[in-house]
Amino acid sequence: MTGRRAGLAALAVLLAVLPYAASTAYLITLLNLIGLYAIVALGLVLLGCSGQVSLGQAAFYGLGAYGSALLSRDLGWAPWATIPLAVAMVAGAAYLVGLPTLRLADHFFVLATLGVGIIVNVLMVQLVSVTGGASGLRDIPALALPGVRLSADRQFYYLIWTLVIVTLVLARNITSHRTGRALRAILGSELGAAALGVEVSRYKMQVFVISAAYAALAGALYAHYIRFISPSPFSLYASLFFLIMAVVGGLTNVWGGLLGAGAVTVLDQFIRAEVPRIFPRVGGEYQTTIYGILLVLIMIFFPSGLARGALSAWRVLRGASPASRAGPAEGDGA
Amino acid sequence: MSGTAEGGAPRRVERPVLEVEGLTRRFGGVLAVDRVTFAVAAGEIVAVVGPNGAGKTTLFNMITGFLAPTAGEVRYRGARITGAAASRIASLGIVRTFQNLVIFGEMTVLENVMVGCHRWTRTGLLAAALALPAAIREDRVAAEAALDALAPVGLRDRAHDPARDLPVGQQRLLELARALAARPAVLLLDEPTAGLTAAETRDLSGTIRRLRTGGMTVVVIEHNMDVVMEAADRVVVLDYGKKIAEGTPQEIQRDARVVAAYLGDEPDDPPTAVPRRQAPAP
Numbered sequence: 307m308t309g310r311r312a313g314l315a316a317l318a319v320l321l322a323v324l325p326y327a328a329s330t331a332y333l334i335t336l337l338n339l340i341g342l343y344a345i346v347a348l349g350l351v352l353l354g355c356s357g358q359v360s361l362g363q364a365a366f367y368g369l370g371a372y373g374s375a376l377l378s379r380d381l382g383w384a385p386w387a388t389i390p391l392a393v394a395m396v397a398g399a400a401y402l403v404g405l406p407t408l409r410l411a412d413h414f415f416v417l418a419t420l421g422v423g424i425i426v427n428v429l430m431v432q433l434v435s436v437t438g439g440a441s442g443l444r445d446i447p448a449l450a451l452p453g454v455r456l457s458a459d460r461q462f463y464y465l466i467w468t469l470v471i472v473t474l475v476l477a478r479n480i481t482s483h484r485t486g487r488a489l490r491a492i493l494g495s496e497l498g499a500a501a502l503g504v505e506v507s508r509y510k511m512q513v514f515v516i517s518a519a520y521a522a523l524a525g526a527l528y529a530h531y532i533r534f535i536s537p538s539p540f541s542l543y544a545s546l547f548f549l550i551m552a553v554v555g556g557l558t559n560v561w562g563g564l565l566g567a568g569a570v571t572v573l574d575q576f577i578r579a580e581v582p583r584i585f586p587r588v589g590g591e592y593q594t595t596i597y598g599i600l601l602v603l604i605m606i607f608f609p610s611g612l613a614r615g616a617l618s619a620w621r622v623l624r625g626a627s628p629a630s631r632a633g634p635a636e637g638d639g640a
Numbered sequence: 641m642s643g644t645a646e647g648g649a650p651r652r653v654e655r656p657v658l659e660v661e662g663l664t665r666r667f668g669g670v671l672a673v674d675r676v677t678f679a680v681a682a683g684e685i686v687a688v689v690g691p692n693g694a695g696k697t698t699l700f701n702m703i704t705g706f707l708a709p710t711a712g713e714v715r716y717r718g719a720r721i722t723g724a725a726a727s728r729i730a731s732l733g734i735v736r737t738f739q740n741l742v743i744f745g746e747m748t749v750l751e752n753v754m755v756g757c758h759r760w761t762r763t764g765l766l767a768a769a770l771a772l773p774a775a776i777r778e779d780r781v782a783a784e785a786a787l788d789a790l791a792p793v794g795l796r797d798r799a800h801d802p803a804r805d806l807p808v809g810q811q812r813l814l815e816l817a818r819a820l821a822a823r824p825a826v827l828l829l830d831e832p833t834a835g836l837t838a839a840e841t842r843d844l845s846g847t848i849r850r851l852r853t854g855g856m857t858v859v860v861i862e863h864n865m866d867v868v869m870e871a872a873d874r875v876v877v878l879d880y881g882k883k884i885a886e887g888t889p890q891e892i893q894r895d896a897r898v899v900a901a902y903l904g905d906e907p908d909d910p911p912t913a914v915p916r917r918q919a920p921a922p
Contacts, residue, residue, distance in 0.1 A: 479771045483779055484763040487747070491755040494744030501704065501742070502822055503730035503759040512765050 313561075314475070321467045325460050334459040336575060338531065341466035342524040344567035347551040348470075348477050349520030352513045354557035355481050357493040359416050360514075362423030363521050363548045368430060368540025369396045370522025371529040372437060375446040378530070385449045389526040393519050400518030404511050423545050430537035442536030449530045462531050469527070470564070473520055477560045480516070489513065493558065521548075554604055556611020565612045573600060655718060657682045657857050658703070658734070658826050663712035665698050665881075672698040674881040675712065680826070685848060685858045687868045687889075690878035691901060696861045697739055699878070700828055703859075704736045705729040716826070731759055733825035737815045737832060739861070745804030749795055749814055752803045753786035756821030789821040790814075792847060808835045816847070827851065829860040833867055845870050869893070877901070 325334055346367055353360055373392030378385045407418035430437050437443065449465070480486060488509050491499040496506050529535050547570070555566020574597065581593045608615030656679035665673045673695040680686050688696050701707035703714050705726035714722045721729055730736075735756075744752050761782055763775040790796045793813040798806065806814060812835055819827060829848075833841045841864060848871045851858055862868050868875060868889055875892040877885040879901040885892055892898050 476769045480765065480769050483768040483771070483775045484758065484761050484782070485765055485768040487751055487755050488758055490747055490751070491744050491758075494746060495742045497706065497726075498738070498742035498744060499755065500706075500726040501730055501736050501738070502756050502818065503727050503735070504755070505725075505727045505731075 314471070318471060321471075325463055331459060334463055336571065338459060338463055338466050340568050340571045341463070341470045342528050342531075343548065343551060343571060344470050344564045345473050345524040345527075346521045346548045347555060347567045348473050348560060348563035349517030350548060350552035351555070351557060351560055351563040352477050352480060352520070353517040354552060355486070355489040355493060356510050356513045357412070357496075358510060358514065359412075359549065359557075360419040360517065361416055361542070361545050361549060362419035362421075362426075363517070364540045364542070364544035365423040365426035366396050366400060366518040366521035367525035367528075367544065367548070368426060368535075368537070369399065370525030371535050371540070372430065372443070372525075373522070374526035375443050375529040375535055376436070378447045379443065379445065385447055385526075385530045389523070389530070392526045393522045396522035397515050397519040400515045401511065403518075404514045408507060408510050408514060420542070420545075423542055427537055427541050430540060437537070440537060442534060443529075444534050446529050446533045446535065448533060462527075466527060466531075469523065473523070474560055474564060477520075477563070480513075481558075481560060485509070485512075490558075550601060554601065554608075554612060556613035556615075559611060559613040562611045562613035565616070569604075569612055570601075573597065656680055657717055658859070659713075659715040659718075660699070660703065661713045661715070663699065663702055663714065664710045665695075665702055665707065666710045671881045673702065673709075673878075676878065676881070676883045678876050678883065678886060680857055680859055682857055683852055683855055685852055685860065685871055685873050687872035687875045688859060688861045688878060689863070689865075689868060689875055689892075694878040695881040696878055697830055698881075700736060700830055700859075700861065703729075704734060704828060730822070730824075733759075734828065735759070735819045735822045735824035735826070736828035737812075737819050737830055739830040739834070741808065741811050741815060743803045743806075743811050743814060745802070747803055748800050749790065749803050749806065750783065750786050750799040752814055753789050753818045753821045754782045756789065756818035757782040757785055759822045759824075786817075786821055789817045792820075792850075793817045794843075809837060809840055812836060813840070813844075816844070820851075824856065826857045826859065829858065829862075831861050831863060833862065833864050841867060 324337065328334065328337070346363055350360060350363060370392050373395055374385065374388040377383055377388035377391060381388075383391075403419075403422055407415055407422075410418055431440050433439075449462075481489060488499065488504045491502070491504055492506050492509055500506050525540075528539075551566035551570045552563060553566070554562075554570055555564065556562025577593050577597050577600075581588060581596060585592065604612070658680040660679070661677050663673055663676045664671065676695075676699060678686070688699065690696055698707065702709045702712075705721070705724050705728065708723055712722070713720055716729075716732060716734060721732065721734075724732075744755065747755070761778050763778050766772075767775040787796060787799060790799055793816060795806075795810060795814055795817060798810070803811065803814060812832060816829070816832060819829075832848075833844055836844060845867045848858055848860065848867075860867075860872070862872075872889055875885075875887060875889055876883060877892060877895070877898050879897075884901060885895045885898045887895070
């Protein structure tokens with residue numbers, strides 16, 4: 307308990323001073339994007355705690371973005387109102403999607419979410435009169451406090467990362483207590499959980515709806531932050547990207563969402579920047595290859611994700627006798 | 641909860657807590673369970689015995705909502721529960737264990753048992769998400785109840801170990817403790833002594849008998865005849881999906897059909913023993 311609190315406090319302090327240490331506009335923008343991705347990945351981790359995987363998260367991310375953008379731009383409502391409204395609408399949509407799809411066995415559920423993701427993305431492109439089609443939506447209203455317009459990257463940084471901490475704490479609380487035990491029991495064995503009175507389908511629905519709401523929150527913030535949206539950041543590729551973040555971080559550990567979003571985004575940026583410098587005549591597909599190889603290496607050496615891997619590494623470093631530590635550390639990693 | 645039962649007279653004349661009537665399950669051309677009818681009174685310990693493949697586990701699966709019956713009915717305290725969801729039946733008070741151990745391996749021993757407390761705890765999503773004082777208080781209550789449930793099976797000092805680290809015998813005891821932590825009105829045990837040592841088996845026999853003192857109703861699938869003789873008030877014998885006999889352990893021991901179906905390969909009189917499986921009851 308105290309360890310977790312200390313972790314949160316350390317994170318908060320680090321986040322508070324980070325913009326002053328990393329003061330280039332590029333780094334702040336990168337941190338903002340990491341924060342948004344972290345919220346989406348946290349939702350996937352919540353879903354992962356119940357043993358489910360979604361390949362349609364970019365759809366909810368995009369629906370949140372388009373929902374809040376359209377409500378605020380075309381109806382003239384304040385973004386402060388349209389963001390929660392869009393989140394609620396997406397949560398409702400996720401409930402309707404979940405009704406038929408959550409009945410499906412694991413891998414069929416993944417395929418169903420993949421399908422939903424593709425359908426939503428196609429609609430974004432094709433419903434030109436509503437979404438502006440492939441050329442997107444411009445002039446999305448900025449977030450404004452009374453008197454102050456939140457336009458600077460640094461102001462957004464504090465808003466986004468406050469929400470990251472809030473969603474992290476909520477997710478951590480949901481994965482502890484009675485609900486958390488029920489989720490982990492479902493992950494362990496749905497039969498066993500049901501035999502003890504755990505309403506398996508209800509819990510699966512709850513985390514599915516919450517994960518969609520998390521994605522929608524990140525998407526709505528994205529829309530008012532960048533102030534221009536088009537269908538491409540909400541494609542299947544983005545869903546894969548989010549899932550990779552959650553898996554790399556650790557699909558059943560809330561800190562994993564944060565670590566995964568950070569690690570994968572930085573890795574992605576680093577490869578894009580550095581590979582052309584080292585191999586000047588190499589095309590973009592090689593970047594993707596190197597990216598893929600690094601992900602495979604991470605999954606080989608940290609199969610439970612970076613969060614768990616870091617924890618066991620920490621235990622080994624702090625460790626008493628190496629012999630007594632080696633066992634549990636290996637067990638944690640496996 | 642049936643607070644009426646005290647230790648003592650095994651058979652009592654009151655409305656049965658669990659009734660199974662004409663329960664049938666067909667798998668393709670095979671009748672796994674064929675029109676089985678029996679009733680269990682509150683506070684009674686009923687053993688279900690029969691050769692492998694007699695339909696015992698299929699019967700349990702139908703009672704607990706894991707398998708829809710082809711025909712027939714299950715009643716709990718007089719109300720029809722046939723076809724209800726497994727979690728619903730568990731929350732009504734019928735809790736089971738599994739023949740092929742179902743342990744939440746990634747959780748600790750204590751957390752496993754705390755999942756057992758799910759039935760009678762209330763913390764919902766919102767209370768958990770906000771870590772309301774009620775959620776934290778209930779966590780403490782559940783942890784204490786779980787530790788209390790671990791004590792009688794001797795696992796209290798392993799409470800914080802990962803459940804998958806326990807040997808199979810102890811995992812079976814853990815499953816029992818977890819089911820008990822649910823405070824069921826009717827407990828269904830599917831081969832609870834499989835994989836236990838002789839000493840553990842004796843202990844378990846005693847534990848089952850003690851459960852009745854607490855007013856619990858127990859239905860147990862058991863192969864170990866010593867346990868059946870010692871713990872059960874009544875025995876239901878299945879063979880080829882049909883109920884072929886029912887009675888006290890002593891009556892069952894003397895029943896010729898049971899001897900033929902279940903104890904048929906007695907080494908004492910090989911010439912007269914009906915070879916197992918060759919003469920199914922009509």
